[in-house]
Amino acid sequence: MAGPAGCYQKAVEEDDVTALKFGDLDRGDKFNGCLSMDEVRIIQESKINDDENDGVETSTTQTRTFQKTLEYTRRFSTVRTPEQTQMLRELYDEQTTAATNMHEFERAAFSNLQPQDAHEALTLIPSLGAKNEAGEDRFTEGQISSIVEQSANIRKFD
Structure with missing residues (x-):
């Protein structure tokens, strides 16, 4: 878009949490991850x-x-001990494979929102249902259900 005297305005990238786009925070050394x-x-x-x-x-x-x-x-807070917090972090890290990558934002949102089932998780964190480069679901409903169940089990024990 041309401005006065031939000046050009830089296109502004929209933030889109459903696509895991966080604008300027996603670039460079500004983004240091998310914490629950x-x-x-x-x-x-x-x-x-x-x-x-x-x-x-x-x-x-x-x-x-x-x-x-x-x-x-x-x-x-959803858990009371640092050990439980570590166990949740490890659970979410286990979901990171070559084919799927659970983003830091998704990990924090999953921990904070405590979805009760896969449908609720996909509703609250729509990026979990996004497609990868191959056009496949990043996470199946079964994988998300498993994460929900395992995180609920971790929260049960103090």
């Missing part, structure tokens, strides 16, 4: 414990934003 609420809570609590062990209270953990975020992540 459980992982964020663990990091926050670790920071608080480190401060207590050092006998120092940093301004980071005393901000209103930090406190509100901690309150939110504690309220909506």
Whole structure:
């Protein structure tokens, strides 16, 4: 599109979560992945414990934003122990093969949203139902059902 005096405007790529397109975040070193609420809570609590062990209270953990975020992540966390969080991360990592690749966003969304069945997972995270380059489903309904069942089993045990 030509602008004044022959200037050209760069085409803006649309963000599209269903196609796992995250605009500028997907390019370069800006995108560092996604964390689930459980992982964020663990990091926050670790920071608080480190401060207590050092006998120092940093301004980071005393901000209103930090406190509100901690309150939110504690309220909506789906698992209580770091071991369970690690098990969920490993479960989602197992779904990454040469043919399919579960994106960091999908992993975090799956962990945070806790779908109860494959249909709900596909509704909440539509990118799971996308096609790969060969035109095949990235994940079958059976694979998604298996992930749902395994993640529910991990959450059951404290």
